[in-house]
Amino acid sequence: MNTQIVIIGGGPSGLLLSQLLDKRGIDSIVLERKTKDYVLGRIRAGVLEQGLVRLMEEAGCADRLHAEGFTHDGTLISFGDEMFRIDFTKHTGTPVVVYGQTEVTRDLYDAREAAGGKIEFNVKDVVINGADTDAPFVTYTVAGETRKIDCDFVAGCDGFHGVSRKTIPDDVRREYEKVYPFGWLGILSETPPVSHELIYANSPRGFALASMRNDNLCRYYIQCSLDDTIDDWSDDAFWDEFKKRIPAQQAARLITGQSIEKSIAPLRSFVTEPMRWGRLFLCGDAAHIVPPTGAKGLNTAASDVHYLYNGLRDYYENNSSDGIDAYSAKALSRIWKAERFSWWFSALMHRYPDQTEFDQRIQVAELEFLRSNDAAQKAMAENYVGLPY
Numbered sequence: 001m002n003t004q005i006v007i008i009g010g011g012p013s014g015l016l017l018s019q020l021l022d023k024r025g026i027d028s029i030v031l032e033r034k035t036k037d038y039v040l041g042r043i044r045a046g047v048l049e050q051g052l053v054r055l056m057e058e059a060g061c062a063d064r065l066h067a068e069g070f071t072h073d074g075t076l077i078s079f080g081d082e083m084f085r086i087d088f089t090k091h092t093g094t095p096v097v098v099y100g101q102t103e104v105t106r107d108l109y110d111a112r113e114a115a116g117g118k119i120e121f122n123v124k125d126v127v128i129n130g131a132d133t134d135a136p137f138v139t140y141t142v143a144g145e146t147r148k149i150d151c152d153f154v155a156g157c158d159g160f161h162g163v164s165r166k167t168i169p170d171d172v173r174r175e176y177e178k179v180y181p182f183g184w185l186g187i188l189s190e191t192p193p194v195s196h197e198l199i200y201a202n203s204p205r206g207f208a209l210a211s212m213r214n215d216n217l218c219r220y221y222i223q224c225s226l227d228d229t230i231d232d233w234s235d236d237a238f239w240d241e242f243k244k245r246i247p248a249q250q251a252a253r254l255i256t257g258q259s260i261e262k263s264i265a266p267l268r269s270f271v272t273e274p275m276r277w278g279r280l281f282l283c284g285d286a287a288h289i290v291p292p293t294g295a296k297g298l299n300t301a302a303s304d305v306h307y308l309y310n311g312l313r314d315y316y317e318n319n320s321s322d323g324i325d326a327y328s329a330k331a332l333s334r335i336w337k338a339e340r341f342s343w344w345f346s347a348l349m350h351r352y353p354d355q356t357e358f359d360q361r362i363q364v365a366e367l368e369f370l371r372s373n374d375a376a377q378k379a380m381a382e383n384y385v386g387l388p389y
Contacts, residue, residue, distance in 0.1 A: 003029045003118070005312065006138045006151045008126060008164055010039055010119055012101060013284040013301040014157035015108035019059040020309045022115055026316055029118040029149055031140060033158070036109060036121060044101035046213055047072075047198070047295035049386030050094055052104075052302035061107045068214070069099035072197050075384065077349075077371075079202040079364060081247045084371040091381035098198075100213050101298050120147075128154050128167045132278035152279065153324075155308060157301075159285040160270070168277040180267035180291060180346065181353050182206070185224040187238055187259040193218050194246070194254045200293075200349055201246045202367060207293075207350045208245035221292075223350055228264060235259050267291040269343055271335060275328040281308055288335050290342040293349060299386055300338045306389050307331050334387060341383040 005021060007014045010032025018028045032039065048069070056062040073089040088095055112119060126140040137150045156164020165173070184207075193212035201208040206223035213219060222242055224233075235258055243251040270289040275282040284301030307330045311323025348366060352359070370376045 001029070001147065001149045002151070003027045003149055004152045004316070005029075005155055006031065006136075006149050006153075007155045007157055008128070008138070009157035009159060009162060009284075009286070010034075010036070010121070011042075011157065011159065011284070012105045012108060012298060013305055014155070015105065015112055016055060016059060016061075016302065017155055017157065017283065017305045017309055018117055019061060019108055019111050019115070020055065020305070021312065022112075022117060023059065024313055024317070026312060028155075029120065029151075030112070031120050031123045031126060031138070033123055033126070034121070036119075040102055040106055040109070042102065044298065046098055046100035046103070046219075047211075047299075048097040048099055048104070049299045049302070050096075051306065051386050051389055052299055053097055055302055055306060056104070056107070059108070059111065061111045064103070064107055065097065065099050068103070069097040070196075070212070070214070071095045072098055074197055076195060076197050076199045077202075077367070078199060078247050078250075079367045080204075081249075082367075082371070083199070083247050083250075085197070086370075086377050086381055086384070088381045088385050091378040092385050094385045096385055098212065104298070126158075126163050128156075128164065128280060131167060131280035134279075136279045153312065154280045155283055156280060156286045157283040160289055162286055164280065164282055164286045165272055167280060168272075168274075168282075172274070172277060174273050176269075176271045176273075178269040178343070180269075180350075181226065182223050182350060183226050183228070183264050183266045184209075184221045184292060185228065185233055185238065185264050186219060186221040186262070187235070188213075188261040189218050189220070189257045189259050190216055191218050191255045191257040192216055194250050199246060199250065200345075202349045202351075202363070203245035204351070205241070205245050208242055210246065210250070224264060226266060230262055230264060233262070235262075238262075265292070267293075267346065269339055271332070271339060273328070273332060275304070275331050276324070281324070281327060283308060287331075288339065290339055291346045293346040294342050294384060296338045296342050300335055303334050303338075303389055304331050334389070337383070337387055345380075 005028040199210040209221040314323035
């Protein structure tokens with residue numbers, strides 16, 4: 001087989017890149033190691049920056065997002081029973097949109113299928129060959145059959161555990177990582193939201209987050225030990241602990257219910273450099289991970305797609321390699337700023353195992369400064385709604 005771009009990974013970043021390229025007449029094939037149902041079954045965050053919304057519009061996939069998404073003009077931050085609001089529109093003129101990542105992925109699958117896009121599922125043994133030459137190709141197996149695709153470029157959108165990043169030689173690739181000493185226990189429940197804006201809670205018992213997907217579907221989280229398992233947390237135990245971590249007024253009106261999904265996620269900050277090696281480009285989780293505080297994972301992947309898509313457009317439409325040559329530097333410049341924000345917000349809101357009383361008082365002082373200082377709120381709002389591409 002032949003194509004212009006092989007995209008490894010059928011998650012939202014790979015699908016979005018494929019759909020955008022298709023709109024410009026640039027051919028691609030997407031390789032996904034799991035089934036479509038498996039990909040759509042993954043529960044992820046759903047706070048979208050306007051940059052991602054605009055990319056979905058350009059891809060022709062934003063109708064349902066606009067019809068069903070919730071515009072949020074701010075967010076709430078609590079510590080103890082104190083709570084204050086960061087007003088996004090006041091400070092930036094820009095809201096965020098709450099729309100589940102699963103729904104973004106579903107919309108992109110529908111668009112690719114409607115356009116006759118080429119997607120291979122259940123692929124195994126993917127190998128990227130000749131990425132440092134002018135004639136790269138990808139080999140893989142499906143149902144025991146070995147296949148080969150010759151291409152111009154390879155986009156690695158296959159996540160942290162995929163093959164793309166590992167294709168870059170060890171003496172070229174440099175990795176930076178911070179592993180956090182706690183995780184997030186999250187549940188999904190068919191209950192009305194306790195608040196129609198997200199609540200980020202700093203509590204002496206640990207962090208909590210109240211978020212929502214729609215008027216009757218909510219996602220709630222609490223900070224937990226990395227040694228915890230799902231079996232350690234019944235629904236009743238979760239709700240009891242969650243109520244203790246949010247302000248009493250909100251806890252009193254919280255409507256609880258049976259969880260329909262429950263999971264524990266570790267937290268990590270990770271960046272690999274460079275994000276390009278020859279004709280291989282890394283996108284999204286293949287190149288970087290952020291802790292979920294502030295919901296930057298999908299949004300940072302979207303900014304990668306923006307830079308790569310426009311670089312490839314410039315290559316095919318104007319015979320210019322300027323965009324793809326600048327891809328890694330441009331993407332990493334924005335990524336590191338998002339990493340900084342996610343690290344800062346995580347440090348502000350969580351309790352660390354080795355945190356001293358001094359550390360806790362500094363944390364409270366910073367929260368009080370954020371509550372009272374307009375410039376600090378503006379800086380947070382600018383980062384939360386998304387820095388410009």
